Amino acid sequence: MVTLPQVKTAPRDWLVRLAASRRFQAWAAWVPGVRRIARGEGEALFDLVAGFVNAQVLLALVELRLFHLLYDGPATPRQLAGLCALPEDRMQVLLQAGAGLGLLKRRRDGRFALSMRGASILGVPGLEPMIRHHRALYADLADPVALLRGGAETKLARFWPYVFGAAGAQDPEVTATYSTLMAESQILVAEDTLRLVSFAGIRRLMDVGGGTGSFLIAVARTCPEIALELFDLPVVLLGAEARLRAAAAPVALHPGSFRDDPLPRGADAISLVRVLYDHDDDTVAKLLAAVHDALPPAGRLIISEPMSGGAAPDRATDVYFAIYTMAMQTGRVRSAVEITALLAAAGFVNISYKKGFRPFVTSVVTAERALA
Numbered sequence: 446m447v448t449l450p451q452v453k454t455a456p457r458d459w460l461v462r463l464a465a466s467r468r469f470q471a472w473a474a475w476v477p478g479v480r481r482i483a484r485g486e487g488e489a490l491f492d493l494v495a496g497f498v499n500a501q502v503l504l505a506l507v508e509l510r511l512f513h514l515l516y517d518g519p520a521t522p523r524q525l526a527g528l529c530a531l532p533e534d535r536m537q538v539l540l541q542a543g544a545g546l547g548l549l550k551r552r553r554d555g556r557f558a559l560s561m562r563g564a565s566i567l568g569v570p571g572l573e574p575m576i577r578h579h580r581a582l583y584a585d586l587a588d589p590v591a592l593l594r595g596g597a598e599t600k601l602a603r604f605w606p607y608v609f610g611a612a613g614a615q616d617p618e619v620t621a622t623y624s625t626l627m628a629e630s631q632i633l634v635a636e637d638t639l640r641l642v643s644f645a646g647i648r649r650l651m652d653v654g655g656g657t658g659s660f661l662i663a664v665a666r667t668c669p670e671i672a673l674e675l676f677d678l679p680v681v682l683l684g685a686e687a688r689l690r691a692a693a694a695p696v697a698l699h700p701g702s703f704r705d706d707p708l709p710r711g712a713d714a715i716s717l718v719r720v721l722y723d724h725d726d727d728t729v730a731k732l733l734a735a736v737h738d739a740l741p742p743a744g745r746l747i748i749s750e751p752m753s754g755g756a757a758p759d760r761a762t763d764v765y766f767a768i769y770t771m772a773m774q775t776g777r778v779r780s781a782v783e784i785t786a787l788l789a790a791a792g793f794v795n796i797s798y799k800k801g802f803r804p805f806v807t808s809v810v811t812a813e814r815a816l817a
């Protein structure tokens with residue numbers, strides 16, 4: 446247990462002390478007007494307390510493919526228990542929990558059906574594999590204080606082996622697993638990035654850390670006049686060729702590591718999509734300096750990734766992404782202000798921030814190399 450040195454109570458602290466008082470809470474629960482606020486606060490608190498259980502119920506629904514099974518129509522707990530090899534009474538508990546979370550609907554006849562929210566999980570590209578891979582994150586979070594203290598190797602770091610340097614990412618099977626997850630979830634990121642940034646005037650775009658090319662495939666569809674280049678680790682690019690061929694997207698491949706190799710020159714724009722938040726400040730500073738060197742005068746840099754709310758902490762990015770990148774061990778979710786400072790230190794000018802429509806999907810910072 447940690448205790449802080451006593452300081453004189455500031456005048457505004459009386460509200461905090463009031464909220465922490467059992468007597469006040471008991472009073473507030475019954476007084477008209479205040480009661481509604483108190484109930485709302487109680488519900489919000491309970492949601493936080495139950496959060497891990499909610500997430501695990503969602504994981505069980507995904508693991509058992511219940512959203513797919515119910516897509517074909519409502520079913521009884523007995524039918525679903527048979528299909529999922531689960532005891533019927535336990536399936537009943539899971540279905541009831543899914544309905545409690547608003548993911549399923551319980552019908553009068555006792556059958557369960559998909560709700561709009563549950564059905565929408567099927568339409569979000571990559572969401573089910575994303576939920577499934579959270580097993581590694583949740584295992585690392587079993588002792589959150591130990592994770593915060595640091596020092597121990599995490600399961601999530603092994604899922605993303607490049608966090609230990611390019612030499613760590615050699616196994617094609619491991620690389621294919623994370624590349625597929627990235628490619629599927631990239632669809633929404635690319636949609637939002639292309640809405641937030643104008644690519645007009647760009648002749649040649651190089652996507653650094655572009656995985657198997659999903660972002661470039663999206664760019665090719667909207668801006669077919671732009672010549673495209675992809676830079677990523679050699680083992681990752683092995684999986685890019687087939688994807689790019691299938692999408693008929695003409696992309697020049699540059700295998701290499703931005704930690705060890707110089708970036709190719711010739712592109713008048715470079716994108717870094719969900720790359721910076723994987724790495725520590727030192728690696729990011731070197732990468733931004735390398736990008737600056739690789740660009741011509743007035744060349745453009747587009748950074749797209751979920752960003753911290755900074756001075757206004759944000760529920761999605763400052764909880765999920767901050768803890769996720771911490772569990773990766775080398776990463777850090779940064780605010781637009783922090784990214785701007787790193788860009789300015791690397792020599793970039795005309796730095797501009799565009800908050801995403803869905804900050805949990807992405808936000809964008811753009812910058813330019815100075816004219817001279």
Ligand SMILES: C[S@@+](CC[C@H](N)C(=O)[O-])C[C@H]1O[C@@H](n2cnc3c(N)ncnc32)[C@H](O)[C@@H]1O
Binds near residue numbers: 610627634657704705
């Ligand atoms: C989180 S993934 C993002 C992939 C893609 N940009 C996207 O948003 O779907 C990070 C990418 O950076 C690549 N990467 C990591 N370290 C790298 C390095 N040292 N050199 C080149 N690419 C690297 C990884 O292989 C991976 O494809």
